[in-house]
Amino acid sequence: MTDVFAPTTNSSEYAEQASTAYRAALSVIEQVEPRIADATRAELADQRASLKLIASENYASPAVLLTMGTWFSDKYAEGTVGHRFYAGCQNVDTVEALAAEHARELFGAEYAYAQPHSGIDANLVAFWSILAHRVETPTLADHGAKTVYDLSEQDWEKLRRAFGEQRALGMSLDAGGHLTHGFRPNISGKMFHQRSYGTDPETQLLDYDAVRAAAREFKPLVLIAGYSAYPRRVNFATMREIADEVGATLMVDMAHFAGLVAGKVFTGDEDPVPHAHLTTTTTHKSLRGPRGGLVLATKEYADSVDRGCPMVLGGPLSHMMAAKAVALAEARTAEFQTYAQNVADNAKALADGFLRRGAKLVTGGTDNHLVLLDVSGMGLTGRQAESALLDAGIVTNRNSVPSDPNGAWYTSGVRLGTPALTSRGFGTAEFDRVAELVVDVLTNTQPAATKSGAPGKAKYVLADGVADRTKAASGELLDKHPLYPGLEL
Template sequence: MTDERLAKTVSSAYDAALEVIASVEPRVAEATRQELADQRGSLKLIASENYASPATLLTMGTWFSDKYAEGTVGHRFYAACQNVDTVESLAAEHARELFGAPYAYVQPHSGIDANLVAFWSILANRVETPTLQRLGAKNVNELTEEDWETLRHEFGNQRLLGMSLDAGGHLTHGFRPNISGKMFHQQQYGTDPETGLLDYDVVRAKAQEFRPLVLVAGYSAYPRRVNFAKMREIADEVGAVLMVDMAHFAGLVAGKVFTGDEDPIPHAQIVTTTTHKSLRGPRGGLVLAQEEFAADVDRGCPMVLGGPLSHVMAAKAVALAEARQPEFRTYAQHIADNAKSLAEGFLTRGAKLVTGGTDNHLVLLDVSGFGLTGRQAESALLDAGVVTNRNSVPGDPNGAWYTSGIRFGTPALTTRGFGHEEFDTVADLVVEVLSKTRPGTNKAGAPSKATYATEDGVADRVKDRAAEMLDRHPLYPGLQLS
């Protein structure tokens, strides 16, 4: 099928879908149309967002959504799941081949679900099974109430060591208000206060003192690569399981930008990820594991999950098939190259970056130099059509709500075809907005961490400059709605 014919087919498909939706609830159809217009007309720089292909999006809107399929391939608790077996098997096959993993579990609905499956699989493998053997039981069904008390006590006293939220970790890595921080006796490691970089000797010392069952590596706002071989050495020294959450940088692993010691797959016993972000697929999760954990991960349902989302698993299969094409490696390299361009653009304009730069897909800008909080900066940029998210910086004095940072990611605009020159211009637009924005006051006239004022005309001027780039790189080119 030619590109022109494919574009017409996609346009017809979405026109027809929106017409059907409008016949039931026209406000949903209108909001859907508006969302496309908003995304087309803004600079999307949120590191955890991207644009899935029309094929991936269309796959989610099918009758697979109507199926319950609790269980695993060939072992379902519902009848007539043969077609679900097909798409789940395909998604798992593509995941194994793409990442070089021995085992893939594609049922998690999200990244946090994937992490919960991983955590409970580690507990089952390293706590439940040895406890059952010690109690003389073949499985949990043979446990007495007294035995259950023993098992619950041992589950509840395990330790987890993960990266702190303000250093760039994720809330599912042991952040106290999150379920991960409640499941485990947890401690966190940070980064060097001067450089913002991971210090593996400090992580090692912390691990040797704390002796965790689980050492979590990975990040959501750390703009550098991680040496997973060193992290595995540390885990092995203290008898911990190395779990890596690569949700943010999975596309760079799939695209072979991260290889060797920077590829978590050969080094971690369990790796989790989302399938959107830099992978450019549907919103969902994956668990990749070494063989010793495969059987435990396979118990994700009923251990943590209920019925898998069959339509999303089908979309995962499509997106992972796309990621196995040679052009995806080119795309992944462009993500990293563009992040460097964005970082250099900020630095040449005098902005302060956490760690002084980047070598992955994201850039973390410390906006305190502009006299702003992250919330003020995020809002001012949004007024100018630049979509970002505020983020903590190491030792953040403004906490996790107001923050002192803005996180930028390059995957989405790279999908649209932005390159070095455009990302340098993006840096210029951001600095223009922030340098001409001042903090505001509350109703009582006191300084406010939320309110702000940007000089007249700045937002419109930035929107106009951004529109020139966006017009050169249209979102879903050829997709025309009537």
């Protein structure tokens, strides 16, 4: 069995070396806290035995995973390359510079910042960079050419008032946006006066004319593009036109589809980096790296982004930046481009499999890495569907659909993605079979009444025998495509 994570020239040797490394690591851990070693082995076993369809999850390579567990974890390194607040950071400088170099080359960005600990951190860095950049350029003339570090407390008081009046326009949560795109309970919804754009009520597709009209009326400082549950591509050239028309900064959050950008599946107007002032991403999900974030930006924003620490971030996680560098190096290969195209092809096969079996999909299909299944026609809530599928060994997550009557907790949808199983080597035929299994589970699930006899939004009944037969069928698929083949603990 070919290891999709290993260099093609030495896959068996790679697997043997990884096995040796992990056995040794777990043996060391076991001597201190054996329950952690046991839980680690159990997690690998569970992941190997499950159909993982969560669109925001993937499998990192052994090289990436091993990079996270080094003594770079022990370093404090506030500051930037060559300008640290701690001595002895020369090796951290090497790591951060390599991560930024790979990110710039991979995405064609003018500037890359590898310090964010997560996607939310990356977005916060971008937001504050936009605000600081607008101050320093200078939008507020009374501050002249001062930098953030030069401002007095009186200056900051004026800025706080100015910042409080700034506006952001982002995709609504139920239309597929992310909570960091202005969702009111999130910090992004508190930093800015916020308004959301949605999708066309009939097609459920992004309506650029409506976005333009909202931008003209609202006049935001920041126009946020990108999504976490929108199953279509976005024309970022058009989004930049809208931003320029109203004097807004275009910020794109590509956390979900960064792997498709890196793998050259999204090019031209569908590649956000040439069009956005700032582009943020996570490094896991479709990019298949460690959990963390990146900010890509044009040169004019570089100085502002570089102040992410101490403006928003604390000490950078040097071991995670090292793992980002390894993952980004992997993503610069021809093999990764093949993988990214397979992710998109498999999503199309999954969507077609659902549609042929009578399932309802938001927007009627997909042309990225995810599918959003509307289960309301099956008489289920998203929470019931998610739970029933989990009982049958299929891991998904419930998700809102546009104008969802069940809200963000129970939802009416289930989101499914192809990155993880594509990493295992699944192809279009296997994803058609996955669609068949999902539909079989859901059509054999019924909502259960509450104690009062009223229909419930959480309780459900899965017909006898369905979970067992689904797990057996899933096992046949999984056995053909083992996770980390050759890696034995």
